[in-house]
Amino acid sequence: MLIRRCGVGLDRNGLLELSLAVREVLTNAVEHGNLELTYGDKTHALESGTLDEMLRQRAARPDLSQRRITVLVARQDRRLAITISDEGPGFDWRGLPDPSEPANLLSAHGRGVLLARLSVDSMVYNDRATRSP
Numbered sequence: 076m077l078i079r080r081c082g083v084g085l086d087r088n089g090l091l092e093l094s095l096a097v098r099e100v101l102t103n104a105v106e107h108g109n110l111e112l113t114y115g116d117k118t119h120a121l122e123s124g125t126l127d128e129m130l131r132q133r134a135a136r137p138d139l140s141q142r143r144i145t146v147l148v149a150r151q152d153r154r155l156a157i158t159i160s161d162e163g164p165g166f167d168w169r170g171l172p173d174p175s176e177p178a179n180l181l182s183a184h185g186r187g188v189l190l191a192r193l194s195v196d197s198m199v200y201n202d203r204a205t206r207s208p
Contacts, residue, residue, distance in 0.1 A: 081148055081155055092194035099187035099194075100159045101144065108161030109142035110134060114172065160201075168200050 078097060082090045106112045110133040112120075120126040133139055142162040149156045171188055192198050 077146065077148075081150070081157065084153070096191040096194035096198075097157060097159070099191040100198075101146075103187055104144050104159050104161035104163075106130065107166060108163035109144065110139055111163055 078090060078094045082093050085093060106117065107114075110130060112129070112133065116129070117126065120129045145158075145160040147158040147160075149158075168188065175189075188198075
């Protein structure tokens with residue numbers, strides 16, 4: 076519904092790119108923001124096949140279960156701005172593993188921010204996202 080409403084006037088490729096970017100940022104907001112999964116946590120859980128269980132356990136914790144994601148949409152002429160906020164402690168986006176490094180190319184995760192960036196004209200982090208936990 077969000078993509079359909081926000082993507083008015085976009086062609087099929089534009090809608091797919093917008094959908095990919097929003098999905099990746101929302102996933103990061105839930106997993107790494109509100110549920111405070113580190114890159115290492117997710118790597119271990121994927122390798123051991125326990126990611127779903129880890130997400131369920133984190134979502135059941137009283138200190139994390141009440142956190143929400145906020146999505147704000149602003150449209151002006153042909154410009155669309157989507158702001159996605161979580162209630163987590165933030166992270167240092169500059170410290171993300173380089174997804175183009177050969178060692179990371181076959182990783183099971185770690186390319187979401189890159190995919191989102193490639194799908195939109197601009198992606199900006201606020202001060203909270205740049206703070207290390």
